[in-house]
Amino acid sequence: MTAQHYTAALALALFTIAPAAIGAGPDAARGRYLIAISGCNDCHTPGYAQQGERIPEAERLTGMSVGFSGPWGVSYPANLRLGASLLGEGDWMAMARRSGLPPMPWTALQAMSDDDLRSIYRYLRGLGAAGQPAPTALAPGQAINTPHFVFVPQMPGAK
Ligand code: HEC
Structure with missing residues:
Protein backbone atom coordinates (compact mmCIF):
# COMPACT_ATOMS: atom_id res chain seq x y z
CA MET A 1 0.00 0.00 0.00
CA THR A 2 1.18 3.51 -0.75
CA ALA A 3 0.85 6.37 1.75
CA GLN A 4 -2.13 7.56 -0.26
CA HIS A 5 -3.82 4.20 0.09
CA TYR A 6 -3.25 4.31 3.84
CA THR A 7 -4.78 7.77 4.07
CA ALA A 8 -7.79 6.68 2.06
CA ALA A 9 -8.22 3.52 4.16
CA LEU A 10 -7.94 5.53 7.38
CA ALA A 11 -10.45 8.11 6.18
CA LEU A 12 -12.85 5.31 5.24
CA ALA A 13 -12.39 3.65 8.64
CA LEU A 14 -13.05 6.89 10.51
CA PHE A 15 -16.07 7.61 8.37
CA THR A 16 -17.44 4.16 9.13
CA ILE A 17 -16.76 4.30 12.88
CA ALA A 18 -17.55 7.92 13.73
CA PRO A 19 -21.33 7.92 13.24
CA ALA A 20 -21.72 4.95 15.60
CA ALA A 21 -19.56 6.53 18.30
CA ILE A 22 -20.58 10.18 18.16
CA GLY A 23 -23.98 11.75 17.94
CA ALA A 24 -25.89 8.65 16.90
CA GLY A 25 -28.75 9.40 19.32
CA PRO A 26 -29.56 7.65 22.58
CA ASP A 27 -29.04 3.92 22.70
CA ALA A 28 -28.45 1.32 25.39
CA ALA A 29 -25.11 0.09 24.01
CA ARG A 30 -23.73 3.60 24.30
CA GLY A 31 -25.09 3.82 27.85
CA ARG A 32 -23.31 0.59 28.69
CA TYR A 33 -20.07 2.03 27.35
CA LEU A 34 -20.50 5.31 29.25
CA ILE A 35 -21.14 3.46 32.52
CA ALA A 36 -18.03 1.34 31.92
CA ILE A 37 -15.73 4.31 31.30
CA SER A 38 -17.16 6.67 33.94
CA GLY A 39 -16.54 4.64 37.09
CA CYS A 40 -20.23 4.50 38.08
CA ASN A 41 -19.89 0.86 39.20
CA ASP A 42 -17.24 1.74 41.76
CA CYS A 43 -19.89 3.25 43.99
CA HIS A 44 -23.19 1.94 42.64
CA THR A 45 -22.25 -1.77 42.50
CA PRO A 46 -21.55 -3.52 45.80
CA GLY A 47 -18.02 -4.94 45.82
CA TYR A 48 -17.09 -3.59 42.38
CA ALA A 49 -14.30 -1.34 43.67
CA GLN A 50 -12.69 -4.45 45.13
CA GLN A 51 -13.63 -7.17 42.60
CA GLY A 52 -14.20 -5.24 39.39
CA GLU A 53 -15.21 -7.20 36.31
CA ARG A 54 -15.63 -10.43 38.31
CA ILE A 55 -19.05 -9.13 39.33
CA PRO A 56 -21.46 -10.24 36.58
CA GLU A 57 -23.12 -7.41 34.68
CA ALA A 58 -26.56 -8.76 35.65
CA GLU A 59 -25.72 -8.04 39.30
CA ARG A 60 -24.42 -4.50 38.89
CA LEU A 61 -25.73 -1.03 39.71
CA THR A 62 -28.08 -2.13 42.50
CA GLY A 63 -26.76 0.52 44.92
CA MET A 64 -24.89 0.24 48.17
CA ARG A 81 -31.80 -0.01 38.28
CA LEU A 82 -34.79 0.52 40.55
CA GLY A 83 -34.65 4.26 39.88
CA ALA A 84 -34.76 3.78 36.12
CA SER A 85 -37.48 1.15 36.28
CA LEU A 86 -39.75 3.40 38.36
CA LEU A 87 -39.41 6.58 36.29
CA GLY A 88 -40.24 7.41 32.69
CA GLU A 89 -37.39 8.78 30.60
CA GLY A 90 -38.34 12.46 31.03
CA ASP A 91 -38.70 12.24 34.81
CA TRP A 92 -35.48 10.28 35.11
CA MET A 93 -33.63 12.91 33.06
CA ALA A 94 -34.86 15.70 35.35
CA MET A 95 -33.84 13.66 38.40
CA ALA A 96 -30.38 12.92 36.99
CA ARG A 97 -29.75 16.56 36.05
CA ARG A 98 -30.30 17.75 39.61
CA SER A 99 -27.63 18.15 42.21
CA GLY A 100 -27.28 16.18 45.44
CA LEU A 101 -24.87 14.96 48.07
CA PRO A 102 -21.19 14.11 47.65
CA PRO A 103 -19.33 12.06 46.68
CA MET A 104 -21.71 11.46 43.75
CA PRO A 105 -20.07 13.25 40.79
CA TRP A 106 -23.20 15.26 39.93
CA THR A 107 -21.22 17.59 37.69
CA ALA A 108 -20.27 14.63 35.49
CA LEU A 109 -23.94 13.93 34.83
CA GLN A 110 -24.65 17.61 34.24
CA ALA A 111 -21.81 17.74 31.70
CA MET A 112 -23.25 14.83 29.71
CA SER A 113 -25.26 15.52 26.60
CA ASP A 114 -28.95 14.62 26.63
CA ASP A 115 -28.17 11.74 24.29
CA ASP A 116 -25.52 10.40 26.66
CA LEU A 117 -27.79 10.60 29.67
CA ARG A 118 -30.73 9.09 27.82
CA SER A 119 -28.42 6.28 26.68
CA ILE A 120 -27.55 5.53 30.30
CA TYR A 121 -31.24 5.47 31.18
CA ARG A 122 -31.97 3.02 28.36
CA TYR A 123 -29.12 0.77 29.44
CA LEU A 124 -30.42 0.77 33.03
CA ARG A 125 -33.95 -0.01 31.83
CA GLY A 126 -32.54 -2.89 29.81
CA LEU A 127 -30.79 -4.32 32.88
CA GLY A 128 -34.18 -4.24 34.64
CA ALA A 129 -35.19 -3.78 38.25
CA ALA A 130 -33.13 -5.70 40.83
CA GLY A 131 -32.09 -5.37 44.45
CA GLN A 132 -33.37 -3.16 47.23
CA PRO A 133 -33.48 0.62 47.52
CA ALA A 134 -30.36 2.10 49.14
CA PRO A 135 -30.87 3.48 52.67
CA THR A 136 -32.12 7.07 52.93
CA ALA A 137 -29.42 9.72 53.31
CA LEU A 138 -28.77 10.95 56.84
CA ALA A 139 -28.41 14.58 57.92
CA PRO A 140 -25.26 15.63 59.80
CA GLY A 141 -25.35 14.42 63.40
CA GLN A 142 -27.96 11.68 62.83
CA ALA A 143 -27.11 8.27 64.28
CA ILE A 144 -25.51 5.98 61.67
CA ASN A 145 -26.67 2.36 61.71
CA THR A 146 -24.93 1.08 58.59
CA PRO A 147 -21.31 0.50 57.60
CA HIS A 148 -19.85 3.67 56.10
CA PHE A 149 -16.69 5.16 54.71
CA VAL A 150 -15.59 8.30 56.52
CA PHE A 151 -14.70 11.03 54.05
CA VAL A 152 -12.75 13.34 56.32
CA PRO A 153 -9.21 14.47 55.46
CA GLN A 154 -6.64 13.28 57.99
CA MET A 155 -3.49 15.24 58.78
CA PRO A 156 -0.23 13.34 58.23
CA GLY A 157 0.82 11.63 61.43
CA ALA A 158 -2.57 12.21 63.11
CA LYS A 159 -3.79 9.30 65.24
C1 HEC B 1 -17.84 8.25 44.38
C2 HEC B 1 -19.08 7.47 44.39
C3 HEC B 1 -20.02 7.61 43.21
C4 HEC B 1 -19.72 7.49 41.85
C5 HEC B 1 -18.38 7.24 41.20
C6 HEC B 1 -20.98 7.64 41.15
N1 HEC B 1 -21.99 7.84 42.04
FE1 HEC B 1 -23.94 8.17 41.57
N2 HEC B 1 -24.39 8.43 43.54
C7 HEC B 1 -23.49 8.31 44.59
C8 HEC B 1 -24.15 8.65 45.83
C9 HEC B 1 -23.52 8.66 47.22
C10 HEC B 1 -25.48 9.00 45.49
C11 HEC B 1 -26.58 9.53 46.44
C12 HEC B 1 -26.43 11.05 46.44
C13 HEC B 1 -27.49 11.77 47.24
O1 HEC B 1 -28.08 11.18 48.17
O2 HEC B 1 -27.74 12.96 46.93
C14 HEC B 1 -25.59 8.84 44.04
C15 HEC B 1 -26.76 9.10 43.32
C16 HEC B 1 -26.89 8.93 41.96
C17 HEC B 1 -28.09 9.17 41.20
C18 HEC B 1 -29.44 9.58 41.78
C19 HEC B 1 -30.32 8.36 41.79
C20 HEC B 1 -31.56 8.47 42.60
O3 HEC B 1 -32.46 7.63 42.38
O4 HEC B 1 -31.65 9.34 43.50
C21 HEC B 1 -27.82 8.89 39.89
C22 HEC B 1 -28.78 8.97 38.71
C23 HEC B 1 -26.44 8.49 39.82
N3 HEC B 1 -25.90 8.54 41.10
C24 HEC B 1 -25.81 8.11 38.66
C25 HEC B 1 -24.44 7.89 38.56
C26 HEC B 1 -23.75 7.64 37.33
C27 HEC B 1 -24.42 7.54 35.96
C28 HEC B 1 -22.42 7.52 37.62
C29 HEC B 1 -21.29 7.36 36.68
C30 HEC B 1 -21.14 8.42 35.71
C31 HEC B 1 -22.30 7.67 39.07
N4 HEC B 1 -23.54 7.88 39.60
C32 HEC B 1 -21.11 7.60 39.76
C33 HEC B 1 -22.17 7.94 44.50
C34 HEC B 1 -21.46 7.81 43.30
Whole structure:
Protein backbone atom coordinates (compact mmCIF):
# COMPACT_ATOMS: atom_id res chain seq x y z
CA MET A 1 0.00 0.00 0.00
CA THR A 2 1.18 3.51 -0.75
CA ALA A 3 0.85 6.37 1.75
CA GLN A 4 -2.13 7.56 -0.26
CA HIS A 5 -3.82 4.20 0.09
CA TYR A 6 -3.25 4.31 3.84
CA THR A 7 -4.78 7.77 4.07
CA ALA A 8 -7.79 6.68 2.06
CA ALA A 9 -8.22 3.52 4.16
CA LEU A 10 -7.94 5.53 7.38
CA ALA A 11 -10.45 8.11 6.18
CA LEU A 12 -12.85 5.31 5.24
CA ALA A 13 -12.39 3.65 8.64
CA LEU A 14 -13.05 6.89 10.51
CA PHE A 15 -16.07 7.61 8.37
CA THR A 16 -17.44 4.16 9.13
CA ILE A 17 -16.76 4.30 12.88
CA ALA A 18 -17.55 7.92 13.73
CA PRO A 19 -21.33 7.92 13.24
CA ALA A 20 -21.72 4.95 15.60
CA ALA A 21 -19.56 6.53 18.30
CA ILE A 22 -20.58 10.18 18.16
CA GLY A 23 -23.98 11.75 17.94
CA ALA A 24 -25.89 8.65 16.90
CA GLY A 25 -28.75 9.40 19.32
CA PRO A 26 -29.56 7.65 22.58
CA ASP A 27 -29.04 3.92 22.70
CA ALA A 28 -28.45 1.32 25.39
CA ALA A 29 -25.11 0.09 24.01
CA ARG A 30 -23.73 3.60 24.30
CA GLY A 31 -25.09 3.82 27.85
CA ARG A 32 -23.31 0.59 28.69
CA TYR A 33 -20.07 2.03 27.35
CA LEU A 34 -20.50 5.31 29.25
CA ILE A 35 -21.14 3.46 32.52
CA ALA A 36 -18.03 1.34 31.92
CA ILE A 37 -15.73 4.31 31.30
CA SER A 38 -17.16 6.67 33.94
CA GLY A 39 -16.54 4.64 37.09
CA CYS A 40 -20.23 4.50 38.08
CA ASN A 41 -19.89 0.86 39.20
CA ASP A 42 -17.24 1.74 41.76
CA CYS A 43 -19.89 3.25 43.99
CA HIS A 44 -23.19 1.94 42.64
CA THR A 45 -22.25 -1.77 42.50
CA PRO A 46 -21.55 -3.52 45.80
CA GLY A 47 -18.02 -4.94 45.82
CA TYR A 48 -17.09 -3.59 42.38
CA ALA A 49 -14.30 -1.34 43.67
CA GLN A 50 -12.69 -4.45 45.13
CA GLN A 51 -13.63 -7.17 42.60
CA GLY A 52 -14.20 -5.24 39.39
CA GLU A 53 -15.21 -7.20 36.31
CA ARG A 54 -15.63 -10.43 38.31
CA ILE A 55 -19.05 -9.13 39.33
CA PRO A 56 -21.46 -10.24 36.58
CA GLU A 57 -23.12 -7.41 34.68
CA ALA A 58 -26.56 -8.76 35.65
CA GLU A 59 -25.72 -8.04 39.30
CA ARG A 60 -24.42 -4.50 38.89
CA LEU A 61 -25.73 -1.03 39.71
CA THR A 62 -28.08 -2.13 42.50
CA GLY A 63 -26.76 0.52 44.92
CA MET A 64 -24.89 0.24 48.17
CA SER A 65 -25.91 0.10 51.80
CA VAL A 66 -22.38 1.16 52.75
CA GLY A 67 -22.61 4.92 53.12
CA PHE A 68 -20.22 7.81 52.67
CA SER A 69 -20.08 10.01 55.73
CA GLY A 70 -18.75 13.56 55.75
CA PRO A 71 -19.81 17.10 56.61
CA TRP A 72 -22.96 16.51 54.51
CA GLY A 73 -24.15 13.65 56.74
CA VAL A 74 -24.23 10.21 55.14
CA SER A 75 -25.07 9.49 51.51
CA TYR A 76 -25.74 6.09 49.96
CA PRO A 77 -25.16 5.27 46.28
CA ALA A 78 -28.65 4.82 44.87
CA ASN A 79 -29.97 1.66 43.27
CA LEU A 80 -29.84 2.94 39.68
CA ARG A 81 -31.80 -0.01 38.28
CA LEU A 82 -34.79 0.52 40.55
CA GLY A 83 -34.65 4.26 39.88
CA ALA A 84 -34.76 3.78 36.12
CA SER A 85 -37.48 1.15 36.28
CA LEU A 86 -39.75 3.40 38.36
CA LEU A 87 -39.41 6.58 36.29
CA GLY A 88 -40.24 7.41 32.69
CA GLU A 89 -37.39 8.78 30.60
CA GLY A 90 -38.34 12.46 31.03
CA ASP A 91 -38.70 12.24 34.81
CA TRP A 92 -35.48 10.28 35.11
CA MET A 93 -33.63 12.91 33.06
CA ALA A 94 -34.86 15.70 35.35
CA MET A 95 -33.84 13.66 38.40
CA ALA A 96 -30.38 12.92 36.99
CA ARG A 97 -29.75 16.56 36.05
CA ARG A 98 -30.30 17.75 39.61
CA SER A 99 -27.63 18.15 42.21
CA GLY A 100 -27.28 16.18 45.44
CA LEU A 101 -24.87 14.96 48.07
CA PRO A 102 -21.19 14.11 47.65
CA PRO A 103 -19.33 12.06 46.68
CA MET A 104 -21.71 11.46 43.75
CA PRO A 105 -20.07 13.25 40.79
CA TRP A 106 -23.20 15.26 39.93
CA THR A 107 -21.22 17.59 37.69
CA ALA A 108 -20.27 14.63 35.49
CA LEU A 109 -23.94 13.93 34.83
CA GLN A 110 -24.65 17.61 34.24
CA ALA A 111 -21.81 17.74 31.70
CA MET A 112 -23.25 14.83 29.71
CA SER A 113 -25.26 15.52 26.60
CA ASP A 114 -28.95 14.62 26.63
CA ASP A 115 -28.17 11.74 24.29
CA ASP A 116 -25.52 10.40 26.66
CA LEU A 117 -27.79 10.60 29.67
CA ARG A 118 -30.73 9.09 27.82
CA SER A 119 -28.42 6.28 26.68
CA ILE A 120 -27.55 5.53 30.30
CA TYR A 121 -31.24 5.47 31.18
CA ARG A 122 -31.97 3.02 28.36
CA TYR A 123 -29.12 0.77 29.44
CA LEU A 124 -30.42 0.77 33.03
CA ARG A 125 -33.95 -0.01 31.83
CA GLY A 126 -32.54 -2.89 29.81
CA LEU A 127 -30.79 -4.32 32.88
CA GLY A 128 -34.18 -4.24 34.64
CA ALA A 129 -35.19 -3.78 38.25
CA ALA A 130 -33.13 -5.70 40.83
CA GLY A 131 -32.09 -5.37 44.45
CA GLN A 132 -33.37 -3.16 47.23
CA PRO A 133 -33.48 0.62 47.52
CA ALA A 134 -30.36 2.10 49.14
CA PRO A 135 -30.87 3.48 52.67
CA THR A 136 -32.12 7.07 52.93
CA ALA A 137 -29.42 9.72 53.31
CA LEU A 138 -28.77 10.95 56.84
CA ALA A 139 -28.41 14.58 57.92
CA PRO A 140 -25.26 15.63 59.80
CA GLY A 141 -25.35 14.42 63.40
CA GLN A 142 -27.96 11.68 62.83
CA ALA A 143 -27.11 8.27 64.28
CA ILE A 144 -25.51 5.98 61.67
CA ASN A 145 -26.67 2.36 61.71
CA THR A 146 -24.93 1.08 58.59
CA PRO A 147 -21.31 0.50 57.60
CA HIS A 148 -19.85 3.67 56.10
CA PHE A 149 -16.69 5.16 54.71
CA VAL A 150 -15.59 8.30 56.52
CA PHE A 151 -14.70 11.03 54.05
CA VAL A 152 -12.75 13.34 56.32
CA PRO A 153 -9.21 14.47 55.46
CA GLN A 154 -6.64 13.28 57.99
CA MET A 155 -3.49 15.24 58.78
CA PRO A 156 -0.23 13.34 58.23
CA GLY A 157 0.82 11.63 61.43
CA ALA A 158 -2.57 12.21 63.11
CA LYS A 159 -3.79 9.30 65.24
C1 HEC B 1 -17.84 8.25 44.38
C2 HEC B 1 -19.08 7.47 44.39
C3 HEC B 1 -20.02 7.61 43.21
C4 HEC B 1 -19.72 7.49 41.85
C5 HEC B 1 -18.38 7.24 41.20
C6 HEC B 1 -20.98 7.64 41.15
N1 HEC B 1 -21.99 7.84 42.04
FE1 HEC B 1 -23.94 8.17 41.57
N2 HEC B 1 -24.39 8.43 43.54
C7 HEC B 1 -23.49 8.31 44.59
C8 HEC B 1 -24.15 8.65 45.83
C9 HEC B 1 -23.52 8.66 47.22
C10 HEC B 1 -25.48 9.00 45.49
C11 HEC B 1 -26.58 9.53 46.44
C12 HEC B 1 -26.43 11.05 46.44
C13 HEC B 1 -27.49 11.77 47.24
O1 HEC B 1 -28.08 11.18 48.17
O2 HEC B 1 -27.74 12.96 46.93
C14 HEC B 1 -25.59 8.84 44.04
C15 HEC B 1 -26.76 9.10 43.32
C16 HEC B 1 -26.89 8.93 41.96
C17 HEC B 1 -28.09 9.17 41.20
C18 HEC B 1 -29.44 9.58 41.78
C19 HEC B 1 -30.32 8.36 41.79
C20 HEC B 1 -31.56 8.47 42.60
O3 HEC B 1 -32.46 7.63 42.38
O4 HEC B 1 -31.65 9.34 43.50
C21 HEC B 1 -27.82 8.89 39.89
C22 HEC B 1 -28.78 8.97 38.71
C23 HEC B 1 -26.44 8.49 39.82
N3 HEC B 1 -25.90 8.54 41.10
C24 HEC B 1 -25.81 8.11 38.66
C25 HEC B 1 -24.44 7.89 38.56
C26 HEC B 1 -23.75 7.64 37.33
C27 HEC B 1 -24.42 7.54 35.96
C28 HEC B 1 -22.42 7.52 37.62
C29 HEC B 1 -21.29 7.36 36.68
C30 HEC B 1 -21.14 8.42 35.71
C31 HEC B 1 -22.30 7.67 39.07
N4 HEC B 1 -23.54 7.88 39.60
C32 HEC B 1 -21.11 7.60 39.76
C33 HEC B 1 -22.17 7.94 44.50
C34 HEC B 1 -21.46 7.81 43.30
